[in-house]
Amino acid sequence: MDFRLTKEQGELQDGMRALLAGRFGPERLRAAVAEPAPDRALWRELGAAGLFALRLPEADGGVGLGLPEAVLLFEETGRALLPGPLVACHLLAGRLDGVATGERLVGLAQAPGGPGLWEHPDECAELVVLPDRADGPVRVFRPDGAADAPRPSSVDPLTPLARVPEGGGRALPGPAVDVRRMRREAALLTAAQQLGSAARTVGKAVAYARVREQFGAPIGAFQAVKHLCAGMLVRAETARAAVYAAAVTESEDEVCAAKLLADDAAVRNARDCLQVHGGMGFTWEAEIHLHLKRAWWRAECWGGARETEERLAAGLLTG
Amino acid sequence: MDLTYTDEEEEFRAGLRRWLATALPTLPPPPDPHDWPGRRAYDTAWQRMLYDAGYAGLHWPADAGGRGATPTQHLIFLEESELAGAPYVGANFVGLLHAGPTLAAEGSAAQRARWLPPILRGDEIWCQGFSEPDAGSDLAALRTRAVRDGDDYVVTGSKIWTSHAEVADWCELLVRTDPDAPRHRGITWLALPMDAPGVTVRPLRTLAGSTEFAEVFLDEVRIPAAYRVGAENDGWRVTMVTLSFERGTAFVGEVVACRRVLGAVARTARENGRWDDAVLRRRLGRLAAEFTALWRLTQWNVSAAERGGGVPGAGASVFKLRYSHARQELYDAAAEVLGAGALDTDHEWVAARLSSLSYTIAAGTSQIQRNIVAERILGLPKGR
CATH class of the missing domain: 1.20.140.10 (Butyryl-CoA Dehydrogenase, subunit A, domain 3)
Structure with missing residues (x-):
């Protein structure tokens, strides 16, 4: 047993971190608040870097890697707070044209049972809706028609939302989708993004606590602040163990545990990061609220706390 | 990211399972939780069974009498022992997990030969004399005083939260040998025989009603300097070597x-x-x-x-x-x-x-x- 990352896995993750640091740093993030549409050139770069085709067979132009590697890359997209339907494009690469290369963006949503919302409706060429039952029909929509439908004013400025259409659409072409598996993987990749965000907000809180001085000392020297930061790391590292393990085992229960703990880590770490920043944390200018708001959105996707906790509880009786 | 065990690790697990399946049915019924001599006898008997089967000191280095097992093998051992319902380490806790590894790392050849085998065989029980009434989280504030007198140290003070003190043979004791040195540099590690004159053990009752730990009072207790592990005033480092292990x-x-x-x-x-x-x-x-x-x-x-x-x-x-x-x-x-x-x-x-x-x-x-x-x-x- 060696649960830690292999050298290759570490390099893969470092590569994605470097790519995103160069192409989607804090300034680009701030600019995206006003213009949240994903940067198409960056999207194609991500396609070229293999983010979408990562798990497709090499014979089909994919990278031929597995879920653990996908989780490591998605952790980085969460750390950078990269907007866009990343999970959808990863899971639908190879099924819908132009997605694997990053040429086209597509959406993925779950029918009733989920939030009933999907992200970046104006940017996606197609929307795939998974049924709530594993044997139900998978439907595909061209979202043009839905453009006129009323839209919620999304809490996350980087994630425009629209309601998932009820009924209609056409059947997804190609071989049958393993719906349970796709939902499970969507939950896990979303959890990986939450993990990245949770780790990022620990880093931001610690960096600020080291330099911000009050009462003649860095605030990080005060236990009241120090202990908040320690608690954040504990949340992130516990979630990390759960997320990585679920990527290895692909067990339904472990994915539930990973989603629950990563949601919790992302939301609560963003809150604590905000608290450590004091008044600055409450401003629009600081990026912390963007982590919190995205974490709220992701927490609603692919299994919220109520659904996940009930599933885990049911598992206690059978397991 | 690999959660599968190697063939060698699986073999180790299988062998351990086989042994546990034959060994556990031969155990006597566990003693009453309040019967400390009975618990000592039970825990040490189990340790002796582990020793005879080659599982004692699994995680200790081989040159200290252990098996030099990898952390993963130790994980497997603890997992399988729990799954099989085997006894917990119990009264052997300090000896196997702290005093023993400290002696293995810092003791002289004679000290290792004297103290390590009885721990592994379950012949001797150790307890820990670190905390004091005024030195808990701030352990380096400890004040139990040791003064050199010929070939002995004369020790006076008190220790608290000492688990299994009532049934222990030895105590790994931290004492202050230089009150003028910076706090961490005036501490020495001594092995205290619990039957030495001047040692008084007073059980402490926990809120759970158990007397699993005690206060230990030391009144001019003579401890041979030969029982010192590491150099005088180097006890903090000696202790931390194992705590960080x-x-x-x-x-x-x-x-x-x-x-x-x-x-x-x-x-x-x-x-x-x-x-x-x-x-x-x-x-x-x-x-x-x-x-x-x-x-x-x-x-x-x-x-x-x-x-x-x-x-x-x-x-x-x-x-x-x-x-x-x-x-x-x-x-x-x-x-x-x-x-x-x-x-x-x-x-x-x-x-x-x-x-x-x-x-x-x-x-x-x-x-x-x-x-x-x-x-x-x-x-x-x-x-x-």
Whole structure:
């Protein structure tokens, strides 16, 4: 047993971190608040870097890697707070044209049972809706028609939302989708993004606590602040163990545990990061609220706390 | 990221399972929890069985009489022992997990030969004399005084929270030998024979009603200088060598046990109707996630120990903070399921609920652990 990352896995993750640091740093993030549409050139770069085709067979132009590697890359997209339907494009690469290369963006949503919302409706060429039952029909929509439908004013400025259409659409072409598996993987990749965000907000809180001085000392020297930061790391590292393990085992229960703990880590770490920043944390200018708001959105996707906790509880009786 | 065990590790597991299956049925019934001599006899008899089967000191280096097992093998040993219902390390705790490894790392050849084999065989029991009434979290404030007199040290002071003191043969004792030196540089490590004149043990009753630990009073106790491990005034370093020798395995058996208890709590709730309460179900569901993650975090830390490097003991602090809280939550949830039954201390979950209260205090309070995480892992400045 060696649960830690292999050298290759570490390099893969470092590569994605470097790519995103160069192409989607804090300034680009701030600019995206006003213009949240994903940067198409960056999207194609991500396609070229293999983010979408990562798990497709090499014979089909994919990278031929597995879920653990996908989780490591998605952790980085969460750390950078990269907007866009990343999970959808990863899971639908190879099924819908132009997605694997990053040429086209597509959406993925779950029918009733989920939030009933999907992200970046104006940017996606197609929307795939998974049924709530594993044997139900998978439907595909061209979202043009839905453009006129009323839209919620999304809490996350980087994630425009629209309601998932009820009924209609056409059947997804190609071989049958393993719906349970796709939902499970969507939950896990979303959890990986939450993990990245949770780790990022620990880093931001610690960096600020080291330099911000009050009462003649860095605030990080005060236990009241120090202990908040320690608690954040504990949340992130516990979630990390759960997320990585679920990527290895692909067990339904472990994915539930990973989603629950990563949601919790992302939301609560963003809150604590905000608290450590004091008044600055409450401003629009600081990026912390963007982590919190995205974490709220992701927490609603692919299994919220109520659904996940009930599933885990049911598992206690059978397991 | 590999969670599969190697062929060698699986072989080790299979051999251990076979042995446990034959050894455990030969054990006598466990003694009454309040019968400390009986508990000592039971725990040491089990240690002797482990010794005869070649499992004693599994994680000790081979040149100290151990098996030099890898952290992963140690994890497997603890997991399988718990799954099979084997006795816990019990009264052998300090000898096997702290005093022994300290002697193995810092003792002279003669000291290792004198003290290590009896620990492995279960012939001698050790206890720990570190904390004092005025030196708890701030251990370096300890004041028990040792003055050199010829070939002996003369020791006066008192120790507290000393587990198994009543039945121990030896005590790993931290004393102050130089009151004028900076706090950490005036401390010495001595092996105290518990039957030496001037040693008085007074049991302390815990809120759980148990007398598992004691105060130890030392009144001009003579300890031969030959019982000193490491140099005079170097005791802090000698002690920390072992404290930082954390392989992430400290709570392996307990996490396995907690997962089993959680399942039993859920089934009990289903039988007594409390399962109909969604708030309770969700609480148990969250605990399921918690203990799943804690098991994986254990494997993560053990893998880190196996590779070496990193901040020693860092992962252990993260784990302990999360686990000690989760354990308390588990038994609080169990109490909710039991309802009025949670007022009966004869129920094992009630006893466990009471003892769980020590987890955020013992072996470094949660507040001290947060300081460690913040300062040693996150690099925040020291301060108050």
